[in-house]
Amino acid sequence: MFSLFYGLWKYLVSKTEFHVLILGIDKDGKTIIISLLFHYCILLCNLCIWFVTLLEKLKTQYSNLEGLPPDRIVPTVGVNIVRIETLNTKPFGLRSIWEKYYEEENVVIFVVDASCPSRFEDFKFVIEKLLMHEDLQGALLIILANKQDLVDAVSIEELVQYLDLKKLDERAYTFEVASGYDG
Numbered sequence: 001m002f003s004l005f006y007g008l009w010k011y012l013v014s015k016t017e018f019h020v021l022i023l024g025i026d027k028d029g030k031t032i033i034i035s036l037l038f039h040y041c042i043l044l045c046n047l048c049i050w051f052v053t054l055l056e057k058l059k060t061q062y063s064n065l066e067g068l069p070p071d072r073i074v075p076t077v078g079v080n081i082v083r084i085e086t087l088n089t090k091p092f093g094l095r096s097i098w099e100k101y102y103e104e105e106n107v108v109i110f111v112v113d114a115s116c117p118s119r120f121e122d123f124k125f126v127i128e129k130l131l132m133h134e135d136l137q138g139a140l141l142i143i144l145a146n147k148q149d150l151v152d153a154v155s156i157e158e159l160v161q162y163l164d165l166k167k168l169d170e171r172a173y174t175f176e177v178a179s180g181y182d183g
């Protein structure tokens with residue numbers, strides 16, 4: 001009987017944390033993608049959370065009361081909590097601080113500005129280094145070819161050719177297209 005209640009209690013208080021790290025070189029559209037993901041996560045998480053979030057937003061927008069920030073809206077039981085952390089790493093040299101965040105990641109989303117082939121070499125250099133990192137061996141990798149709304153944006157097939165990432169063969173990965181502008 002004790003183990004039954006203990007199991008139930010554990011189920012009720014358990015949290016599922018899912019770590020997603022979003023990386024890229026500068027001006028790829030990471031911040032816009034994060035805000036989109038945040039929007040969708042909140043919507044998908046749970047209708048109740050969505051409703052509370054909306055109320056908090058309305059509270060902030062239409063009254064003098066400050067609404068709870070979305071990461072402070074805690075569900076009672078059985079839902080995942082979305083916590084978005086952003087890290088601004090402008091100069092090239094600061095990319096080494098990414099490593100601090102590698103350990104816990106389940107998914108790494110690497111955002112690339114698909115409209116700017118002149119920067120693909122830079123991107124390739126960074127992603128190859130990333131792929132070799134031992135802490136990321138188990139993580140699912142998503143390469144997000146962003147800015148598809150621009151006429152210069154290359155397709156996934158072209159990006160794959162440009163990058164020629166041999167190391168990807170042994171990895172769980174997917175290429176996806178995106179546009180931070182049209183969502």
Ligand SMILES: Nc1nc2c(ncn2[C@@H]2O[C@H](COP(=O)(O)OP(=O)(O)OP(=O)(O)O)[C@@H](O)[C@H]2O)c(=O)[nH]1
Pocket residue numbers: 024025026027028029030031032033088089090146147148149150178179180181182
């Ligand atoms: N056309 C277009 N522009 C985009 C898209 N995503 C981002 N941008 C623009 O690209 C610029 C950089 O976007 P951010 O989201 O700030 O990029 P970032 O990767 O966070 O940039 P840093 O923080 O400087 O590394 C901004 O001017 C955005 O408006 C997109 O999908 N399409």
Ligand SMILES: [Mg+2]
Pocket residue numbers: 030031088
């Ligand atoms: Mg940014």
